[in-house]
Amino acid sequence: MTGQVRTVDGRVAGRRGQETRQKLLDCLSEMLSTSPYRDVKVIDVARMAGTSPATFYQYFPDIEGAVLEIAEGVAKDAARLKELVADRSWAGKSGWTTAEELVDGFLGFAKEHESILRVLDLGTAEGDKRFNKIRLKILNSISQSLQEGIKELQAKGRVGAEVNPNAMAGLLTTLLSSVSGQQKGFEALGVKPKDLKPNLALLIYLGVTGKKPPK
Template sequence: MTSSKSRVKVASVARPRRTVDQSGRVVGPRGLQTRDQLLDALAALMAQRSVREIRVVDVARSVSTSPATFYQYFEDVDEAVLRLAERASARMPQILALMGRSWRGKRGFETAHAIVEAFIRHWDAHHAVLRLSNLRSDEGDRRFLKLRRDTMTPVLQAIAKLIEEGQRAGRVSKRMHPIAAAAALAAILERLAAYHRSLEGLGVTREHLVETSASILYQIVTGRRAP
């Protein structure tokens, strides 16, 4: 019988060790700083208006540089958005690490609560970028499809492993396919994290959303009612 104290080994999202510019040359420290400034400027502009309204010159001017400098690092605005999405996804392992905590009793619910809270904070911090990245993925852009798959697969696997442990222990129904259940949970978390502000008009606070989502996550993963 598998103990709910067992830990889940989580995978990290692989990232390239070196950053190269459009000519294939490795970017040095100063270049990385400039590149990051351009990405930060683009992210700030995306929070204000549609990416379709953002020109390369707008991004360059935001950091007092030229469009030529932008094109040294990025082919176009869309590629820069991809790099922003990659940067955001690099923080997903921090959320994955939370899944390795105890899932037993009150501590288990605290684990579920921490995961949901971290997921929503992640979306709040990168909302415009993640929303557009998912849209590009839904539209079939292979670059964004791959990024989404590489980012979410470890999440699905970690949740599925927890469900499998619950099934072996006889606590979780075997009618559920672990990956299908994990995908459903991930979809709920992603959708609610992306649009939780739109529920405020219906009287749903952020804390309501976190508590409810954490309860759903805990019950499906452990097969027990939330404490």
């Protein structure tokens, strides 16, 4: 870890303290992948990390605070999603490639961070602004680039003025987010990833360009 890491009471944590803090976060992440968020307790996280609840509270006010810390890390990782859309062409076959790579990259990211994204969705649904802020930070990494792509196509006369770039980008990003969070549900319905991805890419391409993808 780099930079200063402070305890709840403001003290700067040393190397061992930073390692303990990170271990607690790693254990919490592991527990969230196998247990419902509301069932995770401080004592269980501390036990898995080989320390005590008192040590946990040195670094985090509660489970929620630790989850938000992990979520901030996921939001930083989401910066790479922007590369899937920013300054990419939406014309012809290049546009179809952009749509495919966006879907593949986003679904991969969502699967990698599935447990934290699920908690963010839960917190947002419950009206917690802290969770919603991080969730929007993640989605905006794509939404803003999609908006710019639509505006560029409008400037070239390829997309009609009746399309609101901000609204369309928001809708498409929400679609991506919703589908990514339901991948297991689609599989239960018999929809395999190899079938899901091209159909989702088709919706993204249609939403941005207003046209069918080239054959």
